[in-house]
Amino acid sequence: MSDVADWWRTEIIDMKPGAIRVRGQPIEELIGHVTFPQMIWLMLRGELPAPGAARLLEAALVAAVDHGPQAPSIAVARMAVTCGLPLNGAMASAVNMLDDVHGGAGEQAVELYGLIDAAGGPDAAGDCVDRWTAERSAFVPGFGHRFHKPVDPRAPRLLALVEVAVEEGVCSGVFADIGRAVEAALLARKGKPVPMNIDGATAVIFAELGFPPPLARGLFCLSRSVGILSHAFEQMHQGGRNKGPTPPAYRWTYDGPNPIETKEAD
Incomplete structure (x- = not known):
């Protein structure tokens, strides 16, 4: 049976009838004793985090739960339930929207911070930003916000919690310094502030806690799933x-051949 038993190999969970061990720890000893953020850490990292690290992870997860029904992922969830999908279908549809453009900035920001760290730290921020915009995208992930101006209110609060964590010895503060150096580089280039947004701030936390870039997106998906679930359930009630993205009275712009003539109301 070894060829069958070895089809899937995992260090995450072991089971037999009447027994479940997660990362080697009996599930009944975890239930009621660890928080959900601690459990996420245990599943992903194989060990329970220090209390301060768990609090910092929890803060990042809380900060990103929702950004309103105009966000494409939330809008899709609400439209989905009006088309008859159950909650799990609405959530799956919405999470699938969290790709490189809508939902990927946190992962990209962690990657950018890592490049800066490898290039020498905060002093290398300007050169790395130039390299990023030349090779990857004109958009610097994690900075600026089309709605929250002049400042995304979530970012300063998260950075303040990082400062507390640094004082407590939870993390080094290296990536917080790198994030601020990117802000300074963008100010120098643009001639106006381009403040860190939620993606940049949570990326600081994920990088400080040692999460690799792909997990930054995965953790964001976990966080935003709470908002997705809330909006889908509200829409059910x-x-x-069959609600579309705009009310029925609104029409799209047609710019093809032979447009239909419309008579405006008197």
Whole structure:
């Protein structure tokens, strides 16, 4: 049976009838004793985090839960339930929207911070930003916000918690310094402030806690799933049927051949 038993190999969970061990720890000893952020850490890292690290991870998860029904992922969840999907279908549809453009900035910011760290730290921020915009994208991930101006209110609070964690010895503060150095580099280039946003701030936390870039997106998906679930469930109670992205009275712009003539109301 070894060829069958070895089809899947994992260090995450072991089971037999009447027994479940997660990362070697009996599930009944975890239930009621660890928080959900601690459990996430245990699953991903194989060990329980220090209390301060768990609090910092929890703060990042809390900060990113929702950004309103105009966010594409939330809008998709609400539209999905009006089309008859159950909550799990609405959540799956919404999470699938969290890709490189909508949902990927945190992962990209952790990657950028890592490049800066490897290039010498905060002093290398300007050169690395130039390299990023030349080779990857004109958009610097984690900085600036089209809605929250002049400052994304979530970012300063998260950075303040990082400062507390540094004082407590939870993390080094290296990536917080790198994030601030990117802000300074963008100010020098743009001639105006381009403040860190939620993605840049949570990326600081994920990098400080040692999470690699792909997990930054995965953790964001976990966080935003709470908002997705809330909006989908609310829409179920509000009702509605086959709701699209705009009210029916609004029409799209047609710029093809032979447009239909419309008569404006008197």
